[in-house]
Amino acid sequence: xxxxxxxxxxxxxxxxxxxxxxxxxxxxxxxxxxxxxxxxxxxxxxxxxxxxxxxxxxxxxxxxxxxxxxxxxxxxxxxxxxxxxxxxxxxxxxxxxxxxxxxxxxxxxxxxxxxxxxxxxxxxxxxxxxxxxxxxxxxxxxxxxxxxxxxxxxxxxxxxxxxxxxxxxxxxxxxxxxxxxxxxxxxxxxxxxxxxxxxxxxxxxxxxxxxxxxxxxxxxxxxxxxxxxxxxxxxxxxxxxxxxxxxxxxxxxxxxxxxxxxxxxxxxxxxxxxxxxxxxxxxxxxxxxxxxxxxxxxxxxxxxxxxxxxxxxxxxxxxxxxxxxxxxxxxxxxxxxxxxxxxxxxxxxxxxxxxxxxxxxxxxxxxxxxxxxxxxxxxxxxxxxxxxxxxxxxxxxxxxxxxxxxxxxxxxxxxxxxxxxxxxxxxxxxxxxxxxxxxxxxx
Amino acid sequence: xxxxxxxxxxxxxxxxxxxxxxxxxxxxxxxxxxxxxxxxxxxxxxxxxxxxxxxxxxxxxxxxxxxxxxxxxxxxxxxxxxxxxxxxxxxxxxxxxxxxxxxxxxxxxxxxxxxxxxxxxxxxxxxxxxxxxxxxxxxxxxxxxxxxxxxxxxxxxxxxxxxxxxxxxxxxxxxxxxxxxxxxxxxxxxxxxxxxxxxxxxxxxxxxxxxxxxxxxxxxxxxxxxxxxxxxxxxxxxxxxxxxxxxxxxxxxxxxxxxxxxxxxxxxxxxxxxxxxxxxxxxxxxxxxxxxxxxxxxxxxxxxxxxxxxxxxxxxxxxxxxxxxxxxxxxxxxxxxxxxxxxxxxxxxxxxxxxxxxxxxxxxxxxxxxxxxxxxxxxxxxxxxxxxxxxxxxxxxxxxxxxxxxxxxxxxxxxxxxxxxxxxxxxxxxxxxxxxxxxxxxx
Numbered sequence: 001x002x003x004x005x006x007x008x009x010x011x012x013x014x015x016x017x018x019x020x021x022x023x024x025x026x027x028x029x030x031x032x033x034x035x036x037x038x039x040x041x042x043x044x045x046x047x048x049x050x051x052x053x054x055x056x057x058x059x060x061x062x063x064x065x066x067x068x069x070x071x072x073x074x075x076x077x078x079x080x081x082x083x084x085x086x087x088x089x090x091x092x093x094x095x096x097x098x099x100x101x102x103x104x105x106x107x108x109x110x111x112x113x114x115x116x117x118x119x120x121x122x123x124x125x126x127x128x129x130x131x132x133x134x135x136x137x138x139x140x141x142x143x144x145x146x147x148x149x150x151x152x153x154x155x156x157x158x159x160x161x162x163x164x165x166x167x168x169x170x171x172x173x174x175x176x177x178x179x180x181x182x183x184x185x186x187x188x189x190x191x192x193x194x195x196x197x198x199x200x201x202x203x204x205x206x207x208x209x210x211x212x213x214x215x216x217x218x219x220x221x222x223x224x225x226x227x228x229x230x231x232x233x234x235x236x237x238x239x240x241x242x243x244x245x246x247x248x249x250x251x252x253x254x255x256x257x258x259x260x261x262x263x264x265x266x267x268x269x270x271x272x273x274x275x276x277x278x279x280x281x282x283x284x285x286x287x288x289x290x291x292x293x294x295x296x297x298x299x300x301x302x303x304x305x306x307x308x309x310x311x312x313x314x315x316x317x318x319x320x321x322x323x324x325x326x327x328x329x330x331x332x333x334x335x336x337x338x339x340x341x342x343x344x345x346x347x348x349x350x351x352x353x354x355x356x357x358x359x360x361x362x363x364x365x366x367x368x369x370x371x372x373x374x375x376x377x378x379x380x381x382x383x384x385x386x387x388x389x390x391x392x393x394x395x396x397x398x399x400x401x402x403x404x405x406x407x408x409x410x411x412x413x414x415x416x417x418x419x420x421x422x423x424x425x426x427x428x429x430x431x432x433x434x435x436x437x438x439x440x441x442x443x
Numbered sequence: 444x445x446x447x448x449x450x451x452x453x454x455x456x457x458x459x460x461x462x463x464x465x466x467x468x469x470x471x472x473x474x475x476x477x478x479x480x481x482x483x484x485x486x487x488x489x490x491x492x493x494x495x496x497x498x499x500x501x502x503x504x505x506x507x508x509x510x511x512x513x514x515x516x517x518x519x520x521x522x523x524x525x526x527x528x529x530x531x532x533x534x535x536x537x538x539x540x541x542x543x544x545x546x547x548x549x550x551x552x553x554x555x556x557x558x559x560x561x562x563x564x565x566x567x568x569x570x571x572x573x574x575x576x577x578x579x580x581x582x583x584x585x586x587x588x589x590x591x592x593x594x595x596x597x598x599x600x601x602x603x604x605x606x607x608x609x610x611x612x613x614x615x616x617x618x619x620x621x622x623x624x625x626x627x628x629x630x631x632x633x634x635x636x637x638x639x640x641x642x643x644x645x646x647x648x649x650x651x652x653x654x655x656x657x658x659x660x661x662x663x664x665x666x667x668x669x670x671x672x673x674x675x676x677x678x679x680x681x682x683x684x685x686x687x688x689x690x691x692x693x694x695x696x697x698x699x700x701x702x703x704x705x706x707x708x709x710x711x712x713x714x715x716x717x718x719x720x721x722x723x724x725x726x727x728x729x730x731x732x733x734x735x736x737x738x739x740x741x742x743x744x745x746x747x748x749x750x751x752x753x754x755x756x757x758x759x760x761x762x763x764x765x766x767x768x769x770x771x772x773x774x775x776x777x778x779x780x781x782x783x784x785x786x787x788x789x790x791x792x793x794x795x796x797x798x799x800x801x802x803x804x805x806x807x808x809x810x811x812x813x814x815x816x817x818x819x820x821x822x823x824x825x826x827x828x829x830x831x832x833x834x835x836x837x838x839x840x841x842x843x844x845x846x847x848x849x850x851x852x853x854x855x856x857x858x859x860x861x862x863x864x865x866x867x868x869x870x871x872x873x874x875x876x877x878x879x880x881x882x883x884x885x886x
Contacts, residue, residue, distance in 0.1 A: 160622050237684070248691045277765070311799075355577065
């Protein structure tokens with residue numbers, strides 16, 4: 001890399017170009033992102049046309065914007081022609097109006113129509129993810145004809161690994177892999193080779209569902225069809241990998257009580273980050289006020305045995321952690337489709353048994369520590385330990401069942417993670433603790 | 444499905460078979476898992492040999508074990524011959540000793556040698572993930588010769604989408620896609636078509652790193668080489684999708700203070716679940732005891748102004764949540780390689796500014812509520828609000844920096860999530876709160 005920077009600084013552009021094209025396009029894009037803007041433009045212009053378009057598709061949207069704003073219409077046309085339709089659509093969705101205008105100006109009439117259609121699909125739907133550059137065959141073709149057809153058209157296609165077979169009305173009839181074609185006799189008919197029980201995606205299917213299908217069937221590419229089962233596009237697994245990470249990021253964010261965001265952390269503005277976080281913090285802050293009321297109701301108890309306060313953090317934290325462990329297991333199980341809604345009773349029964357073991361271990365260790373080691377009063381030790389045991393059980397059962405209930409109510413189960421569970425569990429912990437204290441300490 | 448079950452119950456096996464083979468192999472495997480064991484065996488035996496092996500590879504290990512234990516040696520050989528080497532290795536790794544013996548007995552001498560080699564690679568390394576069924580070409584071949592070679596050998600290969608070019612010593616020299624071969628002239632030389640700047644994986648590379656490479660370069664398949672750059676296998680993206688979900692599950696588990704586990708929730712035994720959870724709960728319970736000591740140290744303060752206790756849950760929860768939001772953002776950023784170790788100062792500066800905004804909003808709302816609405820004493824309101832503001836800032840800065848520090852120390856950053864951060868933040872909250880109370884309330 002340093003070598004290339006040196007070449008650029010010395011103005012040796014031919015050598016720079018020769019060094020650059022030895023690199024992978026992803027690395028070239030990354031290299032450009034580390035240069036100053038004007039230099040990155042010079043270097044970008046050195047790249048051969050096909051490589052330039054590929055490098056362009058791996059750039060950040062800020063960089064893409066800068067490039068589009070700086071180059072000529074002819075150069076724009078050169079890049080857009082080389083891009084796959086789904087990348088063009090992504091680009092248009094992320095650019096400001098003036099840049100969009102500049103791009104659209106350089107796209108042919110027919111392509112513009114298709115792009116407008118693609119732009120109309122809802123975000124995160126199959127329609128907005130798919131690309132229309134697929135190979136389609138007819139079932140009457142022989143293998144020889146099919147391969148010739150692929151040779152003639154494949155140059156523009158995103159993948160030729162799987163070719164789709166359609167009828168005159170573009171209805172999807174089957175799929176055949178390039179591997180099968182190559183391995184078969186030239187005279188064989190596509191009809192006899194194609195698979196007909198193919199899993200397809202509807203244009204309006206959500207990206208999470210699409211990713212689940214790809215995972216379930218271990219596929220590299222899937223066809224997208226409209227309501228009339230007409231083939232309209234394909235989705236390839238490289239986009240699915242990104243979606244899986246996006247969906248996971250969303251879960252992580254929601255589980256930490258934040259508005260999910262797709263932007264990179266360092267690139268997100270401070271105000272935006274604050275906005276994504278403050279709402280849930282407010283809701284949870286106000287909820288935990290009610291927990292405060294419980295303490296206030298038992299002020300007399302606390303006043304007479306003030307040492308009780310010392311165990312509040314331990315009880316709150318331990319039960320909260322126990323509950324969020326269960327919630328996390330269940331949220332993850334739901335996300336991976338390992339758990340279904342009607343598993344709720346099995347989950348509750350499992351969590352109950354787990355919590356008996358976990359609760360018993362924690363309670364015993366706690367008793368040893370506060371009664372035997374610290375020499376706390378036996379009655380107080382008993383109150384603390386009984387509270388701990390009861391609340392660990394309740395926390396685990398509640399933590400395990402709330403995500404499933406949330407999903408039943410068509411809410412995101414991830415909401416029922418640590419912060420929310422903690423708030424609920426806190427109220428239970430304090431009520432249990434002070435009620436037991438009132439009874440057992442005869443206050 | 445009900446139709447097929449009806450056919451089975453009526454003993455109409457030919458019809459059952461004909462209905463089954465219309466289904467996708469994944470669906471057949473799922474269907475079998477829903478049948479009683481003896482019935483699933485009958486149905487499994489109805490399947491044609493090639494389909495049976497594919498269905499087998501999608502079964503759970505319990506089912507695979509049952510099948511292997513129930514069928515004849517000849518049938519086992521039939522299945523194993525059809526399996527890809529990486530699936531066979533996975534199978535052997537998961538079966539108990541007696542089943543392994545039964546399988547190995549039915550594998551040829553030469554294959555057994557290769558399998559033993561594959562079994563020796565460390566878990567989660569490229570060597571244990573790769574398959575050895577790849578197409579290799581020589582650079583002197585013409586496209587025509589290459590395609591002929593592929594046709595002759597492709598039947599057993601896991602993928603032919605990318606073919607690798609090696610020299611006489613099996614050293615990796617390049618890669619060429621089947622697409623490029625098909626689109627090129629028959630007489631062209633592989634040498635002139637192949638790409639030479641290929642990204643490859645070393646046999647001992649960890650699966651997480653491998654997944655990162657796949658994501659970075661948007662690849663469908665990657666070559667695995669040994670220390671001498673000799674091609675020893677390939678890894679395909681369908682395995683990577685599973686790894687990505689595994690790595691995410693691991694992060695979710697660790698972030699909720701559990702030993703990570705790959706087993707499905709409902710299939711994990713209660714004792715195992717309890718074991719995975721109790722250790723961290725114990726550690727955190729004992730840590731939060733120290734938080735209790737802080738309260739005990741300030742017993743006099745609490746005794747004279749017992750109402751202070753009512754705000755402890757709100758302060759602890761809000762700061763804990765604020766801290767775990769930041770920790771989650773940073774842990775996720777690190778996992779996606781969006782954040783690097785030397786970004787720590789940028790993160791701290793960003794979290795500081797975010798926390799000023801978030802802290803201010805929370806403090807104002809809190810002040811309105813406890814002073815204006817609830818009519819709490821002004822001094823006490825001031826103590827609560829100041830504590831809130833200060834601890835939100837500290838929580839966010841600590842939450843944002845600890846995961847990076849953990850990674851610097853070669854620990855898993857995910858450890859520094861909610862439970863751990865909460866415990867640290869709790870101690871800070873209580874110290875701040877009671878110290879401020881002592882000063883401002885002149886106790």
